[in-house]
Amino acid sequence: MYDIKWIRENAEVFDTGRKRRGLEPVSARLLALDDARRAAIAGLQQAQERRNAASKEIGAAMKAGDSAKAEALKAEVAQIKENWPSLEEAERYAIAELENALSSIPNTPLDAVPDGKDEHDNVEALKWGEPRIFDFTPREHFEIGEGLGLMDFEVAAKLSGARFVVNKGALARLERALAQFMLDLHTGEHGYMEVAPPLLVRDDAMFGTAQLPKFREDQFSVTAGRQSGQPDPTAEPLMPAADYWLIPTAEVPLTNLVRESILDESQLPLRMTAGTYCFRAEAGAAGKDTRGMIRQHQFYKVELVSVTTPEQSLEEHERMTGCAEKVLRALALPYRKVTLCTGDMGFASQKTYDLEVWLPGQGKYREISSCSVCGDFQARRMNARSRGPDGKPRFVHTLNGSGVAVGRAMVAVLENYQEADGSVSVPAVLRPYMGGLTRISGK
Template sequence: MYDIKWIRENAELFDNGRKRRGLEPLSAQLLAFDDARRAAITQLQVAQERRNAASREIGAAMKAGDSTKAEALKAEVAQIKENWPALEEAERYAVAELDAALAAIPNTPLDAVPDGADENDNVEVSRWGEPRKFDFTPKEHFEIGEGLGLMDFETAAKLSGARFVVNKGPLARLERALAQFMLDLHTGAHGYMEVNPPLLVRDDAMFGTAQLPKFREDQFAAGDGYWLIPTAEVPLTNLVRESILDEAQLPIRMTAGTYCFRAEAGAAGKDTRGMIRQHQFYKVELVSITTPEQSLEEHERMTGCAERVLQTLGLPYRKVVLCTGDMGFASQKTYDLEVWLPGQGKYREISSCSVCGDFQARRMGARYRPAESKGPRFVHTLNGSGVAVGRAMVAVLENYQEADGSVTIPQALRPYMGGMERIARSS
């Protein structure tokens, strides 16, 4: 969310940021909206001042015995009162028009973000791990899961429709093990506080993290002004909404393992088989609340925490920085971690870590009181997948598959699997 005063003072910089995202200049239109808002407010103020002045003049006229002037002034006050609702409505409309326009504007990319149109222009930063060389043709995860008799898309479709799955037995336990492993790593080794947040949130919470209003069609509405969360970023980040923190409290680092729900409205024809793109999935989320001075360093730290998950599981991956045309609406800069999937023969996104600056904080009214400053400032917010549990299971199944259709369990997960070393089809 932008401050219109900042746009007025930095119109060229604002429009250049939009240009880098492939968007048209907008400052002139926004400033026209703001001019209309200011004019409406001024009209109200002038009318209020004149009504107050006329009311005083009525008393003076009556005291002086000038009934003609008093009646004229009363008529003037009556006319102002009659026009008042229209003036108030004009102000409400002007404010709403400007607010709606500001709410629909994406964040400005940092200078370090590469320019580009889409995912093909993302820039690889690094790679970790060597993809395994198989002496057989590796299968995709759904072929492995169905071959084990433990992954059932057909029954899930009968229950809920497309983009759902029923995992059973050791696969259900493997999904739970992955989530517990990630939460233990982030809380124990990385210093995040585990939170168990609501899965239903109100409009204001979705607006605060910028899922609303622009991405309404991507969300699952739950009725009565409630929404199923698309990510735990929403409730975790909103824990600091409408508050003023002390600088000593920052950074705040939180993690949560939750189910997430997405309509995938724009995903027709994409990843229609398997668990890559589901309406319901489990994810471990990372959220940080920092000062502006800390946020870029925190972004590198958060991404490193997500990387450690993949490294500990022995999953090859690459890190890319998203270009301006591929980054998220609220992001200033985003790293994607893409895990190697031998069944597909390519890297696929498993974690996105974004720094949002004060973009979400302005929408939430989240501020902090600097130790060396009088006035409060907006916090900076960051979020990242630490990581997507379903996609991690996909990666484990494909990278640890064996020729006989079984799957070796990574060492890091065996304590969470009761010591189980291998998942094989029951005879």
């Protein structure tokens, strides 16, 4: 979220950043809203000052015996009191109008981000690993899983509808093994602190990381409390009667751990990781990846979050992306790293690297991790600050990345390690987590 003062001082830079994202300039409209906000605040202050002054003048007039003047002043004070609610409402409305407008504006891309319209304009930074050459036609992951009798989309649909899956036996264990391996790697070798956060969060947390209000339709909401009948007044409620959101990624609770706080900069960078289920409505993905596990409403992901000083954030972005890359290299999965262009990067991001893993069943690279630096964009929404040696508070910088998406990692393992007989070899690094199992061959 932007500081309107910064926009007022850098209107041309701000509009140029929007143009690079393919958006129209809005600085003039925002500054007009800010002018209206300032006028409303000034009007309320002036009314308050005049009411206080008139009240004093009433006493002076009465003391001087000027009853006519005193009555006129009383009438003026009464009129101010009568107008007061409308003045307060005008102030609230003007403030809300500006805040709503600012909250819907995406972050400004860094100069290093390539310009472009969509994924076709992303720039490949590196490619690692050679795709395996098969002596048979490689199958897609859902064909492999269903062939093993361990991946069931039909039963999941009966339980929950489309975009869900039931994994069984060795595939259920493989998903767990992947998550454990990633968490052990990030905590043991990369210095991240593991966190077990709530999966239900309130509006403020979703707003803080910019899932709300822009992407409301992509989220799942949950209403607590009884939905029908009269509540039992003697029963203790299990949860407060309030609305919650299922997290779309652990980025939301992890980043919000520092909301409304002032950190000592000697604590930074703060690095956190969590393995959680994530929930996305996929409202904008109609018709995309309707088969298989690529795009589901519920999926498991290991998330990486960093909180840094402004000076540390770009270096931390490279480091975080490298941590995600080490997961893919340890699993010996071919991948490529791309820098997203201005037209493809996320709402809160200043710069994003995507890691795309090779899927032989599809014959193409697919995203498995997205690592973004957000600058102070989220910190302003959360009021998350740090205090340096000079004692002055300033907004922190935040970063987030997948380290990596567990479901998609399982898809990649199934497709890259499949054998002609329908079985799947277990990557060496995962075998200790699979009880020594070297091959998945069915029930």
